[in-house]
Amino acid sequence: MGIIEIFLQPLFWMIMGMLYALVIVSARYWARDLGLNMNWWKWLLTGLWFVMLSLFVAGGMTLIGENEIQGGIYFLGFFLVLMLILGVGLWRLLTFNRKKADA
């Protein structure tokens, strides 16, 4: 392991951790700004979707990192398209009977 990796690897995970913390902390403010009437099961579904998205990106990237490039690309391609479809479905569910923020 080179000197750059010794510093870069923890730095990468620190930035990643900060970004995740930022997403989680600011989620309720985004929901409010978007005029979403969130309740416990909507938060649960949103959380599940986000965790699944993170896991699939991590899984695909791990495959690519382990030199299974074709497998990684197929994995990412399949699951990202699936997550996009589920994301659109989730968005429809969250915006059902939505009150506009500026209304």
Add this chain to the structure above:
Amino acid sequence: MRSNRKRVERYLALVALLTIATAWWAGKEKQADRLSKKMEVFYPASSYQLQSLGENLWKVTSKKQGGTGFLATGSHKGYAGPVRMLVHYNRDLRIEELHVWSQSETPSYFSDVIKEGYLQVFPGKAIDEPFLKITETDGVSGATKTCQAIAHATREASAITARHTGEALNQSASPCPPLIGAREVILLLLFSLGIIIRLPGFQYKKQLQWIMLTGGLLFLGFVYASPLSLTNVNSILVGYWPDWQSELYLYILLAGILIILLTTGRNPYCQHFCPFGAYQQILGSLGKARSLRLKRRYWWTWLQRSLAWLAILIAVFTHNPGISDYVVFGSLFQFTGSHRLFILLGLVTITSLFIKKPWCNFLCPIRPITDYIRLFRLNKALSWKRKTNG
């Protein structure tokens, strides 16, 4: 303006027909040449001496090793067209090696069969081996018809050799598949529903439409993976008519579309139960997809038609129905296809969430074909006759 366009369309339709017919004829001339060249590649005159013993049978002598044997060819219908095998038997009438002499299967499916080593199962087998059993145990999933065609063609080559050598061949025929199975019944049911939905005064159109879409997606798509593809149309244009006993489904599908299209001008398959159309429509409903209003819609239609014409032209010229098929159905319903098709499927899937049926409206080759058939609609011909008489 409109009548001018119609006239141009008719001229172009004629040009398309003539070019396809010319390509078919030119391709046929080339094919015989290709086969003899391929024979020279497998058994070059510098290493082998071939002595013809009749149609599709040769005595083969290796100039280097001095061994003699037989070389026979057999052919059987695969998914898109005939698969011709070149089988080399040694002195003990066991398979020494076998080659695919010609085939016209969908490239990605055929390469799967080769990659998975299906051909390696045959060498060493005796001439009277029931080859179809090999397909049952070592066949490649998703390419069953190709594997069966290879086994049957090899069996035919064995039969030719056995007739010459006087060897008794186990004549047990492969079981004939049932004429009408669940797949055919479901298709007939969907066609009947397609007629019912058009009846004037029928109240439950929306509900029936969703039943047909779901039925098409589930059964014709995921269960039987039998959507109408360009390969099916190309096979017929090239002259590789499918076996009616095992492919009755395809005949019902084509006849149903043709009859309803020529009489009513409607295409129930594309409108109501095409599995890929249903897939796009369901995604479109999820994402509240909108129709794309393009200023130059007419030219997009011509781009779609040109793509289909080019694909058919390539297929009939090479006499290979599957070579130019760009439909993405296989990638979705069977998880098989080239990387390009998977990328295209991903793009179509994402686009379907926001634009109504992008594949059907901008890329599908079946739509230009049905547009073409519409030119020959019966009532159009009749109204023309009425006009001329009146």
